Amino acid sequence: KKRIAVMTSGGDSPGMNGCVRAVVRMSIHQGCEAYCIREGYEGLVNGGDLIQPTRWEDVRGLLSEGGTSIGTARCKEFTERPGRLKAAKNMIANGINALVICGGDGSLTGADKFRGEWPGLLEDLVKSGEITKEQQKEFQYLNIVGTVGSIDNDFADTDATIGCYSSLARICEAVDSIDATASSHQRAFVIEVMGRHCGWLALMAGVSTGADFIFIPENPPAPDWEEQMCGIIKRHRQFGKRKTIVIVAEGAHDLELNKISPTKVKDLLSHKLKLDTRITTLGHVQRGGTPCAYDRQLATLQGVEAVKAVLEATPETPSKFIAIIENKIVRNPLIEAVATTGQVAEAIKVKDFKRAMDLRGPEFAE
Numbered sequence: 301k302k303r304i305a306v307m308t309s310g311g312d313s314p315g316m317n318g319c320v321r322a323v324v325r326m327s328i329h330q331g332c333e334a335y336c337i338r339e340g341y342e343g344l345v346n347g348g349d350l351i352q353p354t355r356w357e358d359v360r361g362l363l364s365e366g367g368t369s370i371g372t373a374r375c376k377e378f379t380e381r382p383g384r385l386k387a388a389k390n391m392i393a394n395g396i397n398a399l400v401i402c403g404g405d406g407s408l409t410g411a412d413k414f415r416g417e418w419p420g421l422l423e424d425l426v427k428s429g430e431i432t433k434e435q436q437k438e439f440q441y442l443n444i445v446g447t448v449g450s451i452d453n454d455f456a457d458t459d460a461t462i463g464c465y466s467s468l469a470r471i472c473e474a475v476d477s478i479d480a481t482a483s484s485h486q487r488a489f490v491i492e493v494m495g496r497h498c499g500w501l502a503l504m505a506g507v508s509t510g511a512d513f514i515f516i517p518e519n520p521p522a523p524d525w526e527e528q529m530c531g532i533i534k535r536h537r538q539f540g541k542r543k544t545i546v547i548v549a550e551g552a553h554d555l556e557l558n559k560i561s562p563t564k565v566k567d568l569l570s571h572k573l574k575l576d577t578r579i580t581t582l583g584h585v586q587r588g589g590t591p592c593a594y595d596r597q598l599a600t601l602q603g604v605e606a607v608k609a610v611l612e613a614t615p616e617t618p619s620k621f622i623a624i625i626e627n628k629i630v631r632n633p634l635i636e637a638v639a640t641t642g643q644v645a646e647a648i649k650v651k652d653f654k655r656a657m658d659l660r661g662p663e664f665a666e
């Protein structure tokens with residue numbers, strides 16, 4: 301009988317709970333035993349109470365809850381082999397032979413590494429007498445499957461990550477609120493949004509709220525951007541617009557990779573255009589809160605598919621993650637997607653912005 305464990309890792313995102321619920325219930329539905337690992341990889345490394353058998357009713361009500369109720373952490377110990385050795389030992393002690401991880405690219409890469417090392421880890425545990433030869437044989441394969449939970453929508457080979465549409469909706473709500481007060485006073489607002497190195501949230505928020513100007517890391521503005529931005533905003537004001545909204549992604553920079561800060565943009569609007577300007581940093585409001593319908597659905601469908609995938613995986617199957625492509629839930633190779641995701645950061649670092657935009661996909665090109 302399989303024991304399937306689910307964990308959430310990296311930054312939380314709305315919908316992670318729905319994924320946990322789906323994995324637990326689908327595992328039970330398939331006749332397996334479900335386990336939750338609390339506090340991400342920390343739970344795997346430290347074991348004990350952090351690894352818990354989970355019943356159908358334990359995940360009741362989770363679908364509509366934001367964050368992740370089983371906790372998450374960025375765990376340094378798991379990035380080193382001794383930490384992974386402890387994790388392997390804890391998994392075997394609990395009889396767990398399959399793992400579903402909902403997290404970002406770092407967390408999923410860690411999982412694949414763990415799987416690759418698995419036979420060697422078991423060998424070491426036998427040598428140190430921590431597991432028996434019989435256990436080594438019984439647990440010789442580890443199946444892992446990822447689902448991508450992140451508000452940033454920064455992962456390659458999937459159209460959406462679990463949480464990105466909830467975050468986008470929250471940003472839009474916030475911008476709508478700001479719109480009302482901005483219009484009342486004829487003010488300008490510079491709004492900083494999250495996304496680490498990815499401009500998806502800023503780009504989509506700009507489109508969805510009709511912002512005057514946006515800054516994203518993948519497509520830095522032209523060298524004369526200050527004049528350009530001021531020219532556009534001036535024109536909008538001449539058309540009778542009573543407010544100005546500029547959205548700045550947290551990772552925004554110019555062509556020379558100098559950070560474009562909200563303060564810099566504010567100073568320009570205040571001094572060059574004489575606009576009464578305020579800055580709003582949306583911060584973690586964007587990450588918490590109730591998941592939107594789309595994220596609940598995505599998390600559920602992907603959690604179900606993840607269980608099917610771990611049950612069908614063979615030792616030869618390369619690690620997979622569950623993606624959504626053109627509205628279909630599919631299994632994609634994990635390592636290729638991690639590599640492509642990394643290539644975007646690389647392209648930005650060497651200032652090849654065309655490549656960064658191409659790698660992000662058609663939404664950015666349009």
Ligand code: F6P
Nearest residue numbers: 311450451452494495496550587
């Ligand atoms: O990856 C999700 C994210 O919210 C990013 O958008 C942001 O840059 C980062 O996490 C913030 O991390 P922390 O919560 O550790 O400050």
